[in-house]
Amino acid sequence: MRLVVAFTPVAGALAFPLIVPLVLRWVGLPAAVLSAVLVGTLWFVLMLRTAEMPGHH
Secondary structure (H helix, E strand, C coil), rough: CCHHHHHHHHHHHHHHHHHHHHHHHHHCEEEEECCCCHHHHHHHHHHCCCCCCCCCC
């Protein structure tokens, strides 16, 4: 689980700037905005789900 916790921020930080420009180039601006919202939301949810909260076991 610690690997997932450590990998989640890195995965989002790499995925976001790779996916959005590619979608912008190949599909267009509306799809790029939608992909930015979806990737950002998914990243945020995964970060919350894998967060290590102190005092919660």
